[in-house]
Amino acid sequence: MSRKILIILAMIFGLTQIASAVLPSEVMRDPDQDARARMLYREVRCVVCQNENIAGSSADIAADMRRDIRLHIREGLSDADIRQTLRDRYGDYVLFRPALNPATLALWFLPVIVLIIGGVIFLRLPRKAAETEGAVDVAELSAEERARLNKLLEDDNNRSS
Structure with missing residues (x-):
């Protein structure tokens, strides 16, 4: 120093x-x-x-x-x-x-318990996000919905041109 x-x-x-x-x-x-x-x-x-x-x-x-x-x-x-x-x-x-006695157990162990729970949550969040990232539940469009979607896309293309 x-x-x-x-x-x-x-x-x-x-x-x-x-x-x-x-x-x-x-x-x-x-x-x-x-x-x-x-x-x-x-x-x-x-x-x-x-x-x-x-x-x-x-x-x-x-x-x-x-x-x-x-x-x-x-x-x-x-x-x-x-x-x-x-x-x-x-x-x-x-x-x-x-x-350390029965009356003070929460004072001694609650901070440790909170840290453990927080650590578990912190470590599990990225995994859950990675697991669900590519798994999008997409239902097939009906013929009527597909026609409406195509019409909307054509209208949007016509407006932007």
């Missing part, structure tokens, strides 16, 4: 970090704990913004969720325990990668 591209990418990455909703007051003193908290922030969905993680959300509930995560980390809870606490409080939807 050229140096200019690397500089542009670094600037873009820097701007995305500035735009983060995590406030300086939310940074934990222990760098390892802060790294854990920031990783969890990215895994948790803001229940107000819905498709935004709590790291990037400025909603009040996201700030509360970040505070709770920091508190749980200070209390010594594992990441799995913190995720479970959030699931218990907000439901499976709060995690971008919900646990």
